[in-house]
Amino acid sequence: MAPAPANTIVAYVRAAHEPALPPPLLSRGVIAWVRANLFSSFLSSAMTLALAALGLWALPPLLLWATTHAVWSAPDGALCRAHQDGACWAFIAQKLDYLRYGSYPIAERWRVDAAEIVGAALIVWLLWPGAPRRGLGAALFFLGFPVLAFVLLHGAESVGLADVDTLLWGGVFVSLATALVGIVFSLPLGVLLALGRRSELPIVRAMSVVFIEFVRGVPFITVLYMANNMLPLFLPPGWVPDRFIPPLVGTALFAAAYMAEEVRGGLQSLDKGQTEGAMALGLGYWRMMGLVVLPQALTRVIPGVVNNFIGLFKDTTLVAIVGMVDFLAAMDNAFKDTVWSGPTILPTGYVFAGLFYFVFCYAMSRYSAAMERRLAVGRRG
Amino acid sequence: MAAKEPSRSSLANDPRVRGLLYQGLLAAALAALLAMGWRNAVVNMQARGIPMGFGFWDETAGFDINQSLIPYSALSTYGRAFWVGLVNTAVVGAISIALATPLGFAVGVARLSPNWILSKVALVYVELMRNTPLLLQLAFWYNAVLKTLPGPSRSLSFGGFALLNNRGLYLPRPLFGAGAGFVVAALALAIVGGLGFAAWARRRQALTGERAPVALVSLVAVAGLPTLAYFAAGEPIGLSFAKLSGFNLAGGLQIYPEFAALTFGLVTYTAGFIAEIVRAGVLAVPHGQSEAASALGLHRSATMKLVVIPQAMRLIIPPLTSQYLNIVKNSSLAVFIGYPDLVLIFAGTVLNQTHAAVQVMAITMAVYLAISLAVSFALNLFNARNALKER
Numbered sequence: 001m002a003p004a005p006a007n008t009i010v011a012y013v014r015a016a017h018e019p020a021l022p023p024p025l026l027s028r029g030v031i032a033w034v035r036a037n038l039f040s041s042f043l044s045s046a047m048t049l050a051l052a053a054l055g056l057w058a059l060p061p062l063l064l065w066a067t068t069h070a071v072w073s074a075p076d077g078a079l080c081r082a083h084q085d086g087a088c089w090a091f092i093a094q095k096l097d098y099l100r101y102g103s104y105p106i107a108e109r110w111r112v113d114a115a116e117i118v119g120a121a122l123i124v125w126l127l128w129p130g131a132p133r134r135g136l137g138a139a140l141f142f143l144g145f146p147v148l149a150f151v152l153l154h155g156a157e158s159v160g161l162a163d164v165d166t167l168l169w170g171g172v173f174v175s176l177a178t179a180l181v182g183i184v185f186s187l188p189l190g191v192l193l194a195l196g197r198r199s200e201l202p203i204v205r206a207m208s209v210v211f212i213e214f215v216r217g218v219p220f221i222t223v224l225y226m227a228n229n230m231l232p233l234f235l236p237p238g239w240v241p242d243r244f245i246p247p248l249v250g251t252a253l254f255a256a257a258y259m260a261e262e263v264r265g266g267l268q269s270l271d272k273g274q275t276e277g278a279m280a281l282g283l284g285y286w287r288m289m290g291l292v293v294l295p296q297a298l299t300r301v302i303p304g305v306v307n308n309f310i311g312l313f314k315d316t317t318l319v320a321i322v323g324m325v326d327f328l329a330a331m332d333n334a335f336k337d338t339v340w341s342g343p344t345i346l347p348t349g350y351v352f353a354g355l356f357y358f359v360f361c362y363a364m365s366r367y368s369a370a371m372e373r374r375l376a377v378g379r380r381g
Numbered sequence: 382m383a384a385k386e387p388s389r390s391s392l393a394n395d396p397r398v399r400g401l402l403y404q405g406l407l408a409a410a411l412a413a414l415l416a417m418g419w420r421n422a423v424v425n426m427q428a429r430g431i432p433m434g435f436g437f438w439d440e441t442a443g444f445d446i447n448q449s450l451i452p453y454s455a456l457s458t459y460g461r462a463f464w465v466g467l468v469n470t471a472v473v474g475a476i477s478i479a480l481a482t483p484l485g486f487a488v489g490v491a492r493l494s495p496n497w498i499l500s501k502v503a504l505v506y507v508e509l510m511r512n513t514p515l516l517l518q519l520a521f522w523y524n525a526v527l528k529t530l531p532g533p534s535r536s537l538s539f540g541g542f543a544l545l546n547n548r549g550l551y552l553p554r555p556l557f558g559a560g561a562g563f564v565v566a567a568l569a570l571a572i573v574g575g576l577g578f579a580a581w582a583r584r585r586q587a588l589t590g591e592r593a594p595v596a597l598v599s600l601v602a603v604a605g606l607p608t609l610a611y612f613a614a615g616e617p618i619g620l621s622f623a624k625l626s627g628f629n630l631a632g633g634l635q636i637y638p639e640f641a642a643l644t645f646g647l648v649t650y651t652a653g654f655i656a657e658i659v660r661a662g663v664l665a666v667p668h669g670q671s672e673a674a675s676a677l678g679l680h681r682s683a684t685m686k687l688v689v690i691p692q693a694m695r696l697i698i699p700p701l702t703s704q705y706l707n708i709v710k711n712s713s714l715a716v717f718i719g720y721p722d723l724v725l726i727f728a729g730t731v732l733n734q735t736h737a738a739v740q741v742m743a744i745t746m747a748v749y750l751a752i753s754l755a756v757s758f759a760l761n762l763f764n765a766r767n768a769l770k771e772r
Contacts, residue, residue: 037497044496051498203404207411217753218746219710225728226746229738233425234418314514321716328517346525354513354521361512 066351077340087348088340095334102170102325108155108162112173115152119145119180127367129374146184153177166244170325170333172356178251178316178326183309185252190259191298195289197260198267208260215257220315223250228322247322255312262304266297300375306368310361328353422739429736437735438463444730446721448637459731466726467748473640473722474709477647481708482701484648485655492660503656510653516714518650523642523718533630544623544630550641551623554634560614567610568603575599639720643712651708655701662697663689695767702760706753713749723748 026032039045069086071079073093080088092099101109122145125137153173155163169177196208215223227250232241270293278288298305320329331349334340392398426433438460445455449465450472491503510518528547530537536546544551575598582593611618623633666689674684715722716729723745732741 037495040495044494044499047494047496047499051502201400201404203408207407213754214746214750217750219713219724219749221713221716221724222728222742222746222749225724225732226742229732230742233422233431233738235425236421237424237428310512317514317516318714320516328514328520332520343529346529347521350517350521350525353517357513357517358509362508365508365512 071344077342077345080340080344081342084343086344087351088342088344089348091334091340091345091348092352094340095337098171098334099327099330100172102174102330103168104164104170104173105168108164111152111155111161111164115149116173116176118148119176129371142184142187146180149177149180166242169244171330172327174319174324174330175313175316175326175328178248178319178324179309179313181248182251182255182312182316186255186259186312187305189252189256191263191294193256193260194263194267197264212257212260215254216261220254220318221321223254224318224322226250227253244324247319247324251312251316251319254315255308258308258311259305262301262308263297265304266301267293269300270297302375303368303372306364306371310364310368313360313364314357327356426739431736431738432740435737435740437731437737437740440735442731442734444734446726448640448721459735462731463723463727463744466721466723469721469726470709470712470715470723473643473647473712473715473720477644477651477708477712478705480644480648481651481655481704484652485704486659488652488656489659489663492656493663507653507656510650511657515646515650515711516717519642519646519714519718522646523638527638527642533628534625536625536630541622544633546630547638548629548635549638550636551630551633552636553620553622554632556619556621558617558619560617563614564607564610564618567606571602571606574606575602578602637720639715639718642718643715643720647708647711650711651704654704654707658697658700658704659693662693665696666692698767699760699764702756706756709752710749 023029026035038048065085066087069083071083071086071088071090074080074088074090077088077091080090097109101112104112119141122137122141125131126134126141131137151159151161153164153169154166155161157163193208193212196204197212199205199208224247227246231246231249232239235241274292274296275288278292283291316326317328319326320332325333331353335345335349423433425431439458441455442457442459442462443455444462446453446462446465448469450468451461451465453461453465488503488506491499492507494500494503527549530545530547533546533548536544536551538544542553575595578593578598579595582595586592621632623630623635625631670688670692671684674688675681679687712722713724716725719725728741728745732738735741
């Protein structure tokens with residue numbers, strides 16, 4: 001209550017900044033991260049400790065199995081049989097050529113390599129969003145490359161490449177070729193089926209719906225069986241297709257039905273104003289679809305289409321049931337070599353095959369996810 | 382009406398006329414193709430001596446099937462073999478669905494866990510399962526794991542409860558004595574009672590807002606009633622454990638390695654896909670929903686149970702159903718590891734013996750198609766009932 005002396009200035013506002021304190025140790029940095037993400041509660045802590053213990057118990061032996069304890073080179077299976085606590089990579093090294101080419105004649109194997117290199121280059125061109133003239137790349141991949149691959153792999157006397165019977169085909173390139181046939185044929189067929197399903201013409205719509213629902217309702221194996229056992233019956237007597245043709249036709253038709261549903265999703269997501277605008281400009285059906293609707297719809301479904309390809313690539317393993325020697329079937333054949341028999345051969349082979357498929361499929365799924373983010377950014381604006 | 386329409390320069394530019402024309406051409410082309418194929422098929426089948434009808438259905442099959450849930454012998458008919466295959470497919474499908482669902486949900490929830498290490502472990506699991514072929518996984522489990530296990534005399538034992546060796550998995554077989562019916566009846570009563578209680582609790586909550594402990598009451602009823610009946614009826618159900626006799630195991634419930642590998646492979650593979658569906662479904666529920674729930678004072682588990690999961694289920698169930706259909710369709714990979722399912726028995730052995738490719742494939746595909754269409758139909762009904770009621 002005592003009045004303040006009149007001539008003293010009491011300032012309650014701080015004139016200089018107080019130096020900032022360091023953040024509390026427990027809310028930033030490694031310790032905080034560990035607390036928040038590993039030991040946030042009793043249950044979480046218990047889970048962390050249990051999983052860490054499990055990892056310490058299981059991972060080192062697994063790594064040792066794959067690296068230090070593994071047999072990296074050996075002329076036959078004797079060394080692998082002696083080292084049963086490690087993988088037998090020597091088996092893979094020995095069989096690598098068979099796994100890649102099957103029984104393709106050794107002198108002609110450069111043709112397989114050439115087809116694979118051209119295909120890989122075209123795929124990079126097609127998938128890399130910043131690449132120039134991707135339309136040309138797509139045209140080459142979908143129109144030119146299949147012909148080139150067929151000529152290279154199968155051979156054509158007119159260009160001086162000896163015929164190689166499909167009986168000799170096997171290994172990785174058969175898997176890739178099957179996937180290629182599936183991709184190249186299923187995309188246009190799928191687009192046609194999707195357009196058919198959304199058509200205003202009742203017969204066209206009914207045919208598309210019946211085909212799509214039928215194929216999607218049955219297992220791939222039965223489609224392959226049907227192609228193999230029934231297709232030859234429906235051909236004119238005397239026509240004997242190459243043994244690869246029925247399963248490849250089955251693969252393409254099967255993939256097309258799934259592709260159609262993916263494309264239909266893209267068509268449905270498109271605003272109605274797009275078709276109305278195109279119609280108002282006086283475009284006919286095919287020009288409207290080709291110039292306005294499909295470019296937008298297909299861009300939107302790229303992630304889904306790539307995911308479909310992952311499924312297709314995994315499904316190519318099933319063609320072994322009708323006698324095509326794909327990569328997995330080649331691996332099974334390699335297992336039968338008695339020179340290399342031993343308890344570590346099978347796990348090694350399956351782990352290697354698993355890595356092979358995983359690298360391809362995981363790369364595709366990462367690509368699909370990246371495209372999805374990219375498209376989402378583009379559409380937000 | 383016709384007078385009001387603007388006159389057209391040519392009939393060929395009328396979209397309706399053109400539509401009819403195109404469709405007519407398409408239908409004619411398809412009909413011609415089918416007719417040609419059919420004629421070729423008749424000629425080819427006659428030339429190769431392939432039966433045209435379904436007479437083979439009642440002929441003696443002459444081959445054995447090692448795993449059958451319905452009576453079957455080599456003297457049975459092809460028709461009987463079909464039913465054996467269908468039942469085997471259904472069993473594998475049903476058991477795989479029943480096991481893959483909880484595993485998939487658990488992995489999906491683990492993916493969303495705030496615990497970093499748990500969510501990364503779940504991520505690795507999901508990526509491994511989804512990015513390698515199912516056939517490879519089945520071959521691995523069957524050839525590299527189950528086939529290389531020790532023989533019956535050195536079986537791996539899981540606490541004496543289950544035995545695992547290269548002839549399969551041996552579980553205890555329940556033995557039903559006199560009075561076991563009481564226990565089963567008590568279990569049925571408990572389930573019906575639990576469902577009734579849940580319905581009553583739902584109605585009461587809608588009317589008064591009060592909630593009843595449905596889970597607790599159902600659990601006590603389902604566990605308690607059969608236990609009471611079990612002791613009241615003088616312990617009528619026993620367990621028979623597998624024991625080594627000679628070179629093989631006797632007693633117990635033997636699960637063949639083919640069945641075990643197929644089920645295990647299907648379950649672990651599909652669980653990876655279900656996990657992603659669950660994760661996507663939960664993440665798709667807007668964040669405002671859980672924020673509103675915590676603003677109302679609901680704690681985390683109640684928020685999940687009452688707000689997030691009911692909304693996520695609407696998004697989860699359609700793709701989940703298609704995963705169930707995938708399980709049924711993928712069970713046809715049984716043919717690679719020798720489990721006698723519909724495709725192996727019917728589209729495999731029966732087709733090869735009778736050569737009736739068209740009939741056999743038509744029947745096989747019709748079965749899968751019927752399952753798919755029935756499930757799609759049920760799903761559409763479900764979706765119609767559970768669609769968002771928008772104003």
